[in-house]
Amino acid sequence: MAALHAGRDGINDNIMSVSAKATPITGSDTRRVVIVVYPGVTLLDAAGPSQVFSSANEVPGSPGEAPRYRVVLASPDGGEIRTDTGITLGTLPLRQASARPIDTLIVAGGFGVFDVLEEKTLTRWIASRHKACRRVATTCMGAFLAAEAGLLTGQTVTTHWRRVEELQARYPDIRVQCDPLFTRNGKMWSSAGVTAGIDLALAMVEEDHGHHVAMQVAQSLVVFLKRPGGQSQFSNVLAAQKDDSGGTFSDLHAWIAGNLQADLIVETLARHAGMSPRTFARLYKERTGITPAKSVEMMRVDAAKQLLEQTTLAPAEVALRTGLVDEQRLRRAFLRHVGVSPHEYRRTFGTQSG
Numbered sequence: 077m078a079a080l081h082a083g084r085d086g087i088n089d090n091i092m093s094v095s096a097k098a099t100p101i102t103g104s105d106t107r108r109v110v111i112v113v114y115p116g117v118t119l120l121d122a123a124g125p126s127q128v129f130s131s132a133n134e135v136p137g138s139p140g141e142a143p144r145y146r147v148v149l150a151s152p153d154g155g156e157i158r159t160d161t162g163i164t165l166g167t168l169p170l171r172q173a174s175a176r177p178i179d180t181l182i183v184a185g186g187f188g189v190f191d192v193l194e195e196k197t198l199t200r201w202i203a204s205r206h207k208a209c210r211r212v213a214t215t216c217m218g219a220f221l222a223a224e225a226g227l228l229t230g231q232t233v234t235t236h237w238r239r240v241e242e243l244q245a246r247y248p249d250i251r252v253q254c255d256p257l258f259t260r261n262g263k264m265w266s267s268a269g270v271t272a273g274i275d276l277a278l279a280m281v282e283e284d285h286g287h288h289v290a291m292q293v294a295q296s297l298v299v300f301l302k303r304p305g306g307q308s309q310f311s312n313v314l315a316a317q318k319d320d321s322g323g324t325f326s327d328l329h330a331w332i333a334g335n336l337q338a339d340l341i342v343e344t345l346a347r348h349a350g351m352s353p354r355t356f357a358r359l360y361k362e363r364t365g366i367t368p369a370k371s372v373e374m375m376r377v378d379a380a381k382q383l384l385e386q387t388t389l390a391p392a393e394v395a396l397r398t399g400l401v402d403e404q405r406l407r408r409a410f411l412r413h414v415g416v417s418p419h420e421y422r423r424t425f426g427t428q429s430g
Contacts, residue, residue, distance in 0.1 A: 107179040107284065108146045112202065112221075113167060116188020119159040120270050121215040122149060125182055128277035128293055132285065135292040144285060148173050152198050160186055170201045180280065181209045184273075185216030185236070192221065199225040211280065213265035215273035223247040227264065234259050236269035274299060324363055325349065332372060336379055336399040340372045376400050377413045384422040391418050 109129050111122050129145035137144070151157050154169030183202060192198055202225040206212045214222045219235040220243060222228050232251040235243050240254040253259065258267040258276040267276035274297070282290035328349050332340060345368050346356035360368050379398045383389055389397070395406035403418075410418050 106142045106146050107144065108148065108176060109180045109182065110148045110150050110173050110178045111182045111184055113149055113151050113157050113165055113184050114188050114192045114198070115158050116186050116191060117157065117159050117184050118186035118216060118270060119161045119163055121184040121186055121218065121273050122165065124271060124273040125215065125277035127297065128274055128281060131293045131296050132281050132289060134296070135289050152195065174205055178205060178209045180211040180213065181206055182213045182215060183218035183222050185214065185218035189217045189220050193224045202227065211263050211265065213267070213276060215267045215276065216269050219243055219266050220246070223250060231261050231264055232259055233266040234268050235266065325360065332375055336376050337397065338399070340399065342368055373409055374413055377409050380406060380418065381421065384418055385426055394418065
């Protein structure tokens with residue numbers, strides 16, 4: 077079985093873990109990052125941020141400069157931890173990982189989190205150590221463990237979109253957002269599903285060492301330093317449709333997608349759904365969590381995204397083809413739902429030369 081090993085040479089703690097090279101710590105400027113893992117952790121939730129911090133050490137700096145980061149993987153008892161992929165991670169015991177000051181503490185996510193929520197040794201360690209850390213973060217479902225440890229009370233956080241409602245229901249004293257790739261509230265950071273941990277770690281590197289170093293890391297990993305598109309986890313249309321568990325409006329959604337240029341007012345949609353306008357508007361909001369008008373606009377924006385990505389059509393033509401009428405309405409809809417203008421979106425995601 078494949079295995080990745082963290083520093084496990086006693087309290088000296090001088091081997092970079094996971095993807096970084098075995099570089100001795102030679103100065104006091106190195107920021108120590110401890111990533112908490114457990115059986116069933118999602119590999120990329122731990123390895124993604126680890127790679128970002130480790131890659132930051134490879135960006136040229138001042139001669140003789142100490143490594144920027146020292147990454148340590150830690151688990152309650154140490155030793156090899158099996159991830160969701162079957163790959164194992166070598167870890168230090170929590171007590172050893174905290175023998176030195178921790179700059180950044182990251183609680184990784186994964187389905188295994190539900191098996192360790194009741195492990196008081198782990199939650200108490202997280203609760204006791206986070207106060208002394210400059211920065212604390214969760215990746216994906218790691219938010220459940222941090223919440224159980226009491227770190228998130230009164231905080232606004234994010235997690236994988238499939239677990240947003242569960243996290244909110246289990247811990248009503250926190251505010252859970254489903255849209256952002258990552259959030260930050262003072263020293264507390266949280267990221268959404270899987271690869272969003274890379275976005276979070278890049279933002280940390282930029283905070284610590286500036287735009288140039290973070291950009292160098294992003295380029296080496298062939299990822300965006302900052303993903304445009306409102307930093308959204310997934311399609312808003314899919315978010316609405318997934319909540320319609322009974323599929324009441326599946327046919328309607330398919331019809332809307334094929335008739336975006338039509339006058340899609342509530343009366344038109346209700347007639348197609350075979351309901352009165354009042355009943356339709358009420359039931360649609362109950363099933364999807366959004367109004368019919370917002371759903372239509374989001375579907376139009378998603379269609380406009382595809383045209384901006386795959387064609388060289390002028391924005392005015394994109395607006396016409398998607399039912400957004402004109403360029404100004406297209407722009408306003410993009411700023412409202414995507415967070416950037418159509419021009420900015422095309423510049424980043426467009427695959428056709430102009």
